[in-house]
Amino acid sequence: MLSKLYGTLLSILLLTACANNRSDKTDQQTDSTSLTADSTPPVKVDTVVIDGAVLSFARDSILQLMEAKQYAGLSRFIGDEGILFSPFGSADTTKNKVLSRLQFLELLKNNTQVLWGYADGTGDAIRLTIPQYFKKYVYDVAFLKAEQTSVNKVIDPDSAISKVPSVYANNSFVQFYFPGFNEDYEGLDWKSLLLVFKQQQSKYYLVAVIHNKWKI
Numbered sequence: 001m002l003s004k005l006y007g008t009l010l011s012i013l014l015l016t017a018c019a020n021n022r023s024d025k026t027d028q029q030t031d032s033t034s035l036t037a038d039s040t041p042p043v044k045v046d047t048v049v050i051d052g053a054v055l056s057f058a059r060d061s062i063l064q065l066m067e068a069k070q071y072a073g074l075s076r077f078i079g080d081e082g083i084l085f086s087p088f089g090s091a092d093t094t095k096n097k098v099l100s101r102l103q104f105l106e107l108l109k110n111n112t113q114v115l116w117g118y119a120d121g122t123g124d125a126i127r128l129t130i131p132q133y134f135k136k137y138v139y140d141v142a143f144l145k146a147e148q149t150s151v152n153k154v155i156d157p158d159s160a161i162s163k164v165p166s167v168y169a170n171n172s173f174v175q176f177y178f179p180g181f182n183e184d185y186e187g188l189d190w191k192s193l194l195l196v197f198k199q200q201q202s203k204y205y206l207v208a209v210i211h212n213k214w215k216i
Helices: 002-038 047-067 071-077 101-110 130-137 161-167
Strands: 083-086 097-099 114-118 125-128 148-151 172-178 191-200 203-213
Touching (some): 071 130, 071 203, 097 114, 101 130, 114 130, 161 191
Parallel strands (some): 083 203
Antiparallel strands (some): 083 097, 114 125, 148 172
């Protein structure tokens, strides 16, 4: 009788020990799972989404205004550092024309001629009003229907405009590009328009308008 009692007690003790052992393993697994979840690196921002936002803004806001010739509306997107205009692909903040928002509006209002630079090949002074300049050296073709577009990547063949990423290293840019219009010219009539944007909080400001085409 006594031996049976000891046997029963021993069985109970063994079962209790096994249960406790399984519980400890489960707790360790739970702790390990929690540690893995806590140490998971933060999700990275999807650059594709950002690039798409910049492209949509450039096309839907800026190019729409240019096509409609609503130049005063563009002034809403000129920030504190002004806006640079380049007729032939260069991005030189010391040589290209830079206008503040107030200067842009004043020149537009008074229809004043501005010295924008010098013509390629001839070296003649480019003196035009803002509407004249946009017609000849900004929106001279329907860039809204450009055959190729890119974000933060230069796609036209000119080496001069390839300096844009270094000049505006902390900004985003969108390029609209036509590889040509007449097959007889074998691509020598290509044109592009590159828009540089600076983001401040949730708003984009237009800081450079760089027109480009094949040059002599």
